[in-house]
């Protein structure tokens with residue numbers, strides 16, 4: 377990380393101590409970075425379409441991708457998907473224990489399954505044996521919308537207590553079968569319900585926690601809901617892996633997931649653009665410039681910051697804290713800042729090309745610095 381972003385005590389989040397499990401080759405929990413997940417929405421038996429979507433999500437930064445496997449043709453296709461995927465694949469199973477066994481055999485890194493929903497103890501044992509034999513972890517996925525009937529009868533409605541009890545019942549089944557490679561989620565579309573259930577669970581289990589606000593909505597509303605729900609939990613240290621659920625392209629879910637983590641300093645990837653909303657004082661078209669730069673800089677994976685500020689009111693101050701900065705001045709030109717220092721004047725019409733060049737250069741320098749730090 378560039379020295380411009382050194383850790384300050386008031387920026388640090390103390391993460392809840394969870395035990396670590398592996399999802400394929402990706403650690404989840406403990407001191408592992410918080411991972412970003414998404415889920416494909418292709419027909420899972422269509423290998424080419426599913427692989428293409430998994431790859432696009434991985435390219436956007438997804439650490440783990442979930443694929444729904446509701447029938448035999450999709451568990452068959454899963455074998456090919458797993459082979460082609462650059463990231464571990466979680467198979468999403470709901471009720472059928474055979475799909476879980478097939479998915480484990482097909483190479484799924486993790487099964488999303490609620491052991492209490494798949495039938496009698498023999499079936500549960502068979503699924504757990506398949507998971508053990510094939511090195512799969514399991515995610516228990518409690519959802520406020522599909523709580524067990526006896527819990528709804530007991531609590532009258534979905535509530536944090538019912539969700540926590542459901543989660544602990546499923547955990548007990550796995551533990552009774554000597555299976556410990558599991559993580560847990562307890563999602564709800566209501567942020568208060570989800571947050572209370574997650575907080576309760578976090579206190580009574582050390583299992584890694586998969587965070588999500590389910591059925592959060594479309595791109596804008598779902599992003600806001602997720603940022604509030606997940607942001608609140610992450611800020612209090614809860615959460616080892618996240619999935620943002622949007623009625624949108626899964627690639628967008630990955631981008632939003634990263635933005636949430638980046639805002640809290642929990643993960644760093646790519647260019648963090650700091651830009652002003654613009655007003656009559658702007659020395660250039662801030663909105664169009666930022667839109668162009670967001671597209672042109674998508675290929676940068678190095679964690680770094682760029683400030684694009686319309687005028688000298690806030691520009692120089694922001695530029696002091698970013699790796700590359702541009703502040704609008706007037707008369708068709710502005711000032712470029714590099715590594716927090718004023719560097720040179722630049723004409724507005726060359727701005728996008730020149731800034732892309734400067735960001736690429738700076739990214740190489742930061743990469744070299746990080747490699748040198750790692751070698752020490």
Ligand code: SF4
Pocket residue numbers: 652653654655656657658659685686687688689690691
């Ligand atoms: S930084 Fe300047 S241009 Fe941007 S919103 Fe503030 S006053 Fe307006």
